[in-house]
Amino acid sequence: MHTTTKTGNGYTVTTLTKPGTPLVKFYLSIDLHDWRDNMPYGALDLYTDLLLRGAGPYSKSAFSNELATIGATLEVDTSMHFLTFELSVTKTHLKRALALFETMITAPLFKPAEFAQAKQIMLEHIRSARENSKQYAEVNLNLALYDRTERWCPVSHDQLAAEVTAATIKDVKTIHKAVLPRAWQITVGGDSGAIKTVLSCVAAWRIVWPLRLVPAPTGTVTPPKLKQRLITAAIPSRQNIDLAIGQRISLSKLDPEYPALAFGIAVLGNWGGFAGRLMSTVREKEGLTYGIYCRLEGTGATQSGHLRVMTFFSPQDTEKGLTSTFREIKSIIGSGITEAELTRFRDIIATAHILTKDSLLSYIDTIHVNGLLGINPDMLETLIARISALTREEVNAALKKHLDIKSMVVSAAGPTAKVEPRLRAFVKTIS
């Protein structure tokens, strides 16, 4: 597979060509970050839902049927202050899928009955989400670490519910008029013929929606000062305490120390596998949890992000589990990684990259998400190359400089009433 990036009239596009593939995947993202002071989360969520509820001659079910018949999937979401459309289809049905997409963005119906229904369903989903302890722990962590105007700052369940309740169909129509004339960031993967078809459609759409530049947001945003080290959300129906432990990291992906820190974090808690120290000790040796991982999130070319440790413990093991977790974090800050770990994780990270590139769908996702944050494919390759040349000293220096137990927040959700006093006592010991 090979990638190219170029700029068109009102859009940038990155293409990922895989000869002979029948698959086509297409992302179109629009930056809404200049709305950061007053991001209309509720109306935006309703907008993304309503786009799929009828357009042009198609009712909601007719539109859905058209997509289903050709085996296409079309999703719309807002995260990181981007509006993103994601379309996947086989090459055989590409033109039909693109026609449906065009109808959706040029002639959405926004029917009042659909609006009312979307609102009601969304409020029910928010109600259910209040019992998702894993998600709740993560949301609360990010609310503590980020200023509300930052891309990675989520919206609380309460705020979202209030905004959805208050949103009107006029708000949705206003959003639609405002977003499409903006600059588009596109990533498309497939064979060269499919890519050519997509790009000619994009050029035509750009004529329908001529570019209107919007000023970038001004002023710098300061991460919030740490107010509380422990945040709890009581969800008595759950059996385990879900935890998100984190800290702001003042590095962007282009910072020279970033690769070293990312490497060290992988050694600590390599996401999704068994290779990290946290899994080896807290799970395998001590049997305290089924899964414990960590990674850096939210970093881009200019944005700083955070470290997140994700795990869960039974209520009776929460204190022990946290003690073990922080022991490992302290150890890696204090003593760093070993030479053997340096060698191993070079291979692990290189293999992960090979396996990602084995899949058009995985690779294009990686390219697009990084692209939104200012990291193009060449920069990604440079980062990987940089990682393979790191020294142990560089990694250990980055860990020591950027990880700080005293800046870490523990966010817990689940049957926390049982453990809250012990949690508070524990957090005092790491303050």
Next chain:
Amino acid sequence: MPSKPLQNQPRLPSSFVLVKSQDGFSEYEHTGNGLRVLHHEIPGTGVISTNITYKVGARDEGVGETGLAHMLEHMLFKPTTFDQGRGTESAAMLFERETGAVLNANTWRDRTTYFFSYPKSHFTRALTIEAERMRGVVLTDAEFQPERTNVLSEFDMYNGDPYFALDVAMTNASFVSLPYGHETIGFREDIEAYTTEKLQSFYDCFYWPNNATMIVIGDLSAEAALAEIDQVFGTIPRGPAITRAFPREPKQEGVRRVSVVRDSQTNILALGIRHDGFTTTNWLETMLLMSILTDGPDSILYPLLIETGKASRLEGSIQPSGDPNIATITITLSAKQRHADIEALVMKAIGKVTVADITPRLERVKSSIINREAFDRDTSLRIALDLTEYVSADAWPRYLETKKLLRKITPATAHARLMEQWNEQRMIIGQFIGTQS
């Protein structure tokens, strides 16, 4: 034992015979120990995925032993006698830790599967790990006790989820004799009571080459793959014949109802219907019908439940298993809705479905499945994993025959199946009742 002379085939080790070839996939059998190999080459990727599937699962567990197959799955990631001889940690874990290979395993009703995905230079290493743990797992208390704690932790992770809790209750109620009546992870009480003797006996019964299929998908020729497999597995002896005598499930006469009551805001209704085993026409019809009933705004139940605001979530699910099982429609009730009312609404609506209602929907669902298939075959790992259930059902060619199989199903046959299945006297109906709502 099926065997065919090798004609127009790559040069293969003499210890392997070709069993069947279809559309670039070939199945072979080792004449010495009965190991099956299913191979498909994807040249130029530099990646191989291997998946060894043992024909042992939850249904092989007796009373008081539920979850044993899954516990054993965990134990296969512990050091083997070979690792102990080398003085190293588990070779499987070391593989991931040293190379970054993707690895995992899972257990289901009829089979347990272990898989790796890695750069092709590690092929022999991956095979060696599987060969060593096929007969070399160490099942002592020192290795077992900490891992049992992990399994209990996994159990608690699932058990906190209301959908899982209701699913457990539904599964328990669905089967009186056939040992499908428990979740793969087992009951907590049984997990707590395992002994290493039980594990050893289970392992010695089922972990043999003649009870396994090695699936190899990726950048490697059949010739090279089989030569290496022969080298690594060839000396493992054939195991004793496995005799299974599963009881037949008695006929259900009368609806079975279960409920789970917890301190929660969630309320769920689950409606379970019976179907035949995986890859039968009955199973396929049921799978299509689940989609017709629940999938998307044009499904039969969506307008009744979602558009009216009575439910916030609607899902149909069916699982692949060799023997008859249950498919379930799961409905998350909106606030202030009553389980009994939703049940009555759904049963009435399904009872009124006509062939004309099914016809356009059936075509769409079939078309969608056929057109999405390519997305499920994006990588060697996806292919290897998707083949697992077909291999378990002794029907791997059907993985390649979706269009042909779906063509057999007509609106009339689908409608007849619907009417036969949605008979309350043969159903299992479950309620998750949240006391906070």
